[in-house]
Amino acid sequence: MTMNAGTETMPLLAIGGLRASAGGRTILNGLDLVVMPGEVHAVMGPNGAGKSTLGHLLAGRPGIAIEAGEVRYDGEDLLALAPEERAARGLFLAFQYPVEIPGVNNSYFIRGALNAQHRARGEEEIDAVAFMRRLRQAADELGMDAALLQRNVNEGFSGGEKKRNEVLQLHLLEPRLAILDETDSGLDIDALRTVARGVNGLRNGCRAFIVITHYQRLLDDIVPDRVHVMAGGRIAASGGLELVRRIEEEGYAWLPAAEQGEAVAG
Amino acid sequence: MSALLNRILALPANDSPVPELVRRRAQAVLERVGLPGRGNESWKYTALAALEDIVVPPRPAPEAAEALLAAAVATHLAGQIPDHRLVICHGVYCPWLSRLPPGVRFEDGSGDIARPDTVAEDPAEAIVWLALAGATVAWRLNVTAPAEIHLLHLGDTPANSLGRIELAAGVACTLVEHHLLAGGGLANHFHTVSLAAGSRLEHLRLAPARPAGIALQRTAVEVGAGAFYRLHSVTGGARPARHEVRIALAGEGAGCALHAAAVPVAAHADEDWSIVHRAPCTAGSQTFRAVAGRRGRAACSARSVIPENITGGDARQSLHGLLLDAAGEVQLRPVLDIENDEVSASHGAGVGQLDTDAIYYLQSRGFPADEARRLLIGALLDQALARDLPDHLKSLWRTALDGSAPFLGEGS
Numbered sequence: 208m209t210m211n212a213g214t215e216t217m218p219l220l221a222i223g224g225l226r227a228s229a230g231g232r233t234i235l236n237g238l239d240l241v242v243m244p245g246e247v248h249a250v251m252g253p254n255g256a257g258k259s260t261l262g263h264l265l266a267g268r269p270g271i272a273i274e275a276g277e278v279r280y281d282g283e284d285l286l287a288l289a290p291e292e293r294a295a296r297g298l299f300l301a302f303q304y305p306v307e308i309p310g311v312n313n314s315y316f317i318r319g320a321l322n323a324q325h326r327a328r329g330e331e332e333i334d335a336v337a338f339m340r341r342l343r344q345a346a347d348e349l350g351m352d353a354a355l356l357q358r359n360v361n362e363g364f365s366g367g368e369k370k371r372n373e374v375l376q377l378h379l380l381e382p383r384l385a386i387l388d389e390t391d392s393g394l395d396i397d398a399l400r401t402v403a404r405g406v407n408g409l410r411n412g413c414r415a416f417i418v419i420t421h422y423q424r425l426l427d428d429i430v431p432d433r434v435h436v437m438a439g440g441r442i443a444a445s446g447g448l449e450l451v452r453r454i455e456e457e458g459y460a461w462l463p464a465a466e467q468g469e470a471v472a473g
Numbered sequence: 474m475s476a477l478l479n480r481i482l483a484l485p486a487n488d489s490p491v492p493e494l495v496r497r498r499a500q501a502v503l504e505r506v507g508l509p510g511r512g513n514e515s516w517k518y519t520a521l522a523a524l525e526d527i528v529v530p531p532r533p534a535p536e537a538a539e540a541l542l543a544a545a546v547a548t549h550l551a552g553q554i555p556d557h558r559l560v561i562c563h564g565v566y567c568p569w570l571s572r573l574p575p576g577v578r579f580e581d582g583s584g585d586i587a588r589p590d591t592v593a594e595d596p597a598e599a600i601v602w603l604a605l606a607g608a609t610v611a612w613r614l615n616v617t618a619p620a621e622i623h624l625l626h627l628g629d630t631p632a633n634s635l636g637r638i639e640l641a642a643g644v645a646c647t648l649v650e651h652h653l654l655a656g657g658g659l660a661n662h663f664h665t666v667s668l669a670a671g672s673r674l675e676h677l678r679l680a681p682a683r684p685a686g687i688a689l690q691r692t693a694v695e696v697g698a699g700a701f702y703r704l705h706s707v708t709g710g711a712r713p714a715r716h717e718v719r720i721a722l723a724g725e726g727a728g729c730a731l732h733a734a735a736v737p738v739a740a741h742a743d744e745d746w747s748i749v750h751r752a753p754c755t756a757g758s759q760t761f762r763a764v765a766g767r768r769g770r771a772a773c774s775a776r777s778v779i780p781e782n783i784t785g786g787d788a789r790q791s792l793h794g795l796l797l798d799a800a801g802e803v804q805l806r807p808v809l810d811i812e813n814d815e816v817s818a819s820h821g822a823g824v825g826q827l828d829t830d831a832i833y834y835l836q837s838r839g840f841p842a843d844e845a846r847r848l849l850i851g852a853l854l855d856q857a858l859a860r861d862l863p864d865h866l867k868s869l870w871r872t873a874l875d876g877s878a879p880f881l882g883e884g885s
Contacts, residue, residue: 266837269829290836291845299837306834310852319848320838327839359852376838 217282219244219384219415220265225276226440227264233274234260236440242384245412249426249451250419252437253459258419259303261437262388266300267293280384294320295327297383301373301390303419308360313372314342316360317379324380345378348408350401366393374405385409386417391425403428423455438462518772518804519715519743523687538562541627542570545653549679549872555623555649559612564632566610576618576644582611582637611635621647630658630686637665640672640700649677649869657685657712665693668700670724675703677866678716679873682709684740691717698724698752703732705859706744707870709877710737710769720748722755730758734857736878737769744773754785759792761805762857764850764878766797772804781812790820795827795853850878 220242227235234257242248250258264271265278267290278285285293308316322332346353351371361369370390377385387406391399406416406429418429426434426448434451436444436459443462444450453461509516541562546554559579560570573579614622616638626632632654640646654660660683668674680688688711694702708714714737720729735742748757763771777788788811794803805822827849835845858870 268833268837289842290833291839291841294837294839302834302837306828306830308831308834308849308852310855311848316835316838320835320840323841323844324839327841380838 218242218279219246219281220285220417221279223277223279225264225278226274227260227271227276228274229260229271234271234440235264238276238437238441240435240442242415242417244383244415245410246433247410247416247418247429247431249429249431249434250417250437251421251434251451251454252443256437257440258437259388262300262386262417262419265293265298265386266290291323291327294380294382295324297381299377299380299382299385301370301377301385301387303388303390303392305361305364305369305373307362307364309362311360313358313360314339314356317342317376320376321379341379342375345375349375349378349405350398351375367395367398370394371398371402374402378405378409381409381414383413384415384417386419388419389421390418391420391422396424399425400428423451426451436462514806515745515774518741518770519745520713520741523712538567538570538627542625545625545627545651549651549653549681549869549876550623551868551872555621557620558623558625559614560625560627561610561632561634563628564610564630564634566612573614573622574618574620576616577620577622578615578617580613580615582613582635613637613639615639615641616644616646617641619645621649623649623651625651626654626660626662628654630654630656630660633659633661635663637667638674639667640669640674642669642697643671644669645673645675647675647677647866649866650679652678652680652683652688654683654686656683657687659687659689661688662690663693664691666695666702668694668696668702668727670698671700672697673701673703675862675866676705677869678704678706678708679869680706680708680714680716681873681877682736682738682740683711683714684738686711688714688716690715691719693719693721694729695721695723696727696729696755699726700724701727702729703859704730705857705862705866705870706731706733707873707877708733708735708737708742708744710735710740710742710771713741713743715743715745718744718746720746720757722748722750722757723752725752726754727752728756730760730859731775732760732857732859733762733773734854734874735761735763735765735771735773736854736874737763737765737771738878739768741770742772744775746774747776747778748788750777750779750783750786750788753783755783756787758789759807760790760857761792762854763794763803764797764854765794765801765803768800770802770804772806774806774808776808776810777818778810779813779816779818783813784815786811786813786816786818788816788818788820790822791856792820792822793853793856794824795850796824797827797850854878 218241222238222240225235225238252258273286318338325332342356346356349371355368361372364372370393390402394402418431434446435442436450511517542560546552557574558571560567638648696702718731722729729748731746733744744761746759757777759775761773765771771794773792775790775792779786779788788809790807792805792807794805796803803824807820807822809818809820811818827846831849832845835848836842854874
């Protein structure tokens with residue numbers, strides 16, 4: 208746990224009774240989750256449990272229908288906000304499959320994103336020289352090839368390079384709530400440690416993380432405050448690192464049978 | 474002969490520099506081969522019926538040319554009047570507003586028209602000649618020293634012209650065509666370009682939207698040994714707009730690159746390109762990007778021809794379109810007509826819609842939806858912009874594009 212975590216009493220994120228569907232299937236089915244400022248929550252679970260849908264629902268992806276429940280972010284109705292409004296309020300999703308954008312220069316994109324958020328918050332836009340200095344420094348810390356900054360966004364990047372690029376954006380956009388959707392997939396062990404080090408460097412008493420992962424290895428480096436196991440579209444179990452160890456040893460067979468299946472039929 | 478052709482033939486020739494002899498030749502060609510219609514692939518998407526509305530009103534006096542030039546400079550040239558320019562207002566050459574650098578000689582081009590070989594057995598060319606009725610300027614530029622020349626078409630339509638530019642061996646030149654005409658009439662331009670050995674022409678053609686007008690242009694280029702021609706075109710479309718480009722890579726090592734961005738909104742923009750490799754080791758590329766919406770229609774027919782006896786040729790085509798709504802239309806027709814095995818060739822073509830995943834990704838980073846759409850559309854069109862173009866020319870290109878694409882940033 209970080210030094211200041213838990214000193215604030217209002218949740219940064221409070222999800223209550225959330226039920227959502229996509230393509231006619233119920234994916235989330237009565238999900239509850241509370242994240243306090245500064246906390247790191249790990250979300251694990253079998254394929255199809257609804258982990259990625261949760262991340263995209265919070266980020267505002269079109270096509271996910273809310274059927275019941277609410278999501279409060281810093282006391283505000285998150286579901287009433289457009290994706291860019293959520294981003295400007297400090298919500299960031301590191302995509303499991305980052306999107307390639309041909310023709311858009313990567314550094315231009317990141318600076319544009321930063322300035323769009325600044326404008327939305329009524330802040331001054333960042334100076335180009337200062338931005339490039341920060342960008343290069345962050346890329347260097349993440350062991351990212353500087354040439355990738357001048358390429359088109361994610362175009363032709365390897366899987367690992369795309370994930371580093373997500374974490375690079377995380378560094379520069381400095382969100383209040385970062386959701387990492389299987390950021391460890393596609394990374395070799397050295398890259399994983401570099402990325403974890405980058406994430407840990409951003410931990411403070413205010414910034415919270417939801418780390419969606421299948422594997423213990425990421426959580427060896429990004430040590431969570433709480434671990435949740437999602438199954439059947441809801442949180443089936445919550446606890447500490449002992450849950451991670453149990454999943455490593457036993458898989459998900461110990462979950463109640465009703466919650467081991469993939470998404471709940473809608 | 475069709476009523477349409479009769480309508481064209483009835484146009485008054487008055488003080489046109491196109492001699493009656495040439496008009497008769499053009500008429501004879503059309504009588505033999507007929508007007509191109511929807512059955513002709515090259516003309517399938519150009520609505521010739523619009524020509525039935527052609528009228529040739531009395532030509533306005535060019536005394537307002539100064540004011541029109543000042544307005545054009547303010548709106549389209551970032552307030553910078555080009556040092557070297559050829560100004561044509563209401564279809565009339567304005568020598569008092571024009572200025573050319575040393576090494577560039579302006580001549581009356583009427584002599585070019587009367588050549589016995591004028592008017593090929595090509596209906597497209599014949600139409601251009603016939604529709605040139607009412608043209609009042611035939612110019613010719615001989616370029617023997619490096620130069621950047623801006624050709625400004627200002628004022629009302631009709632405004633037709635015949636132009637020829639000749640580059641001496643080894644000379645590098647930039648020609649920027651600004652089509653800033655108003656009105657619903659016909660603008661018809663026939664330009665021929667001759668590039669001597671080792672010369673290079675950067676040719677910008679900036680034609681903002683004129684939805685009520687008719688815009689025809691034919692640009693025929695002969696590229697000598699080791700010479701290079703590069704076109705950078707932006708068109709907003711008209712009713713219809715058609716730009717034919719005919720390239721002959723005539724000397725060994727000659728090259729060309731055609732780049733065009735078309736953004737018709739409730740208008741039509743048709744590019745019809747042909748590159749013929751007539752010498753060994755010649756290279757030609759064709760890049761077309763179009764964004765169409767609100768009943769806008771863009772079409773590009775790009776043809777590369779490498780005959781059997783030509784070795785070492787290189788032909789590349791990349792044509793892509795983006796539809797902003799169900800009422801937009803983009804038609805692409807890439808043709809590689811290659812009869813020799815010792816060549817390199819590639820082509821790609823596709824039409825699609827805005828990538829909703831990309832819009833969401835950008836939004837998730839803070840870009841408002843309109844800004845995200847604008848960024849993605851701009852990224853596609855930017856693929857038609859050569860990276861190594863000088864910054865001031867890139868700026869002109871972008872200004873023309875922005876002025877032609879009011880839909881950029883609006884919700885779809």
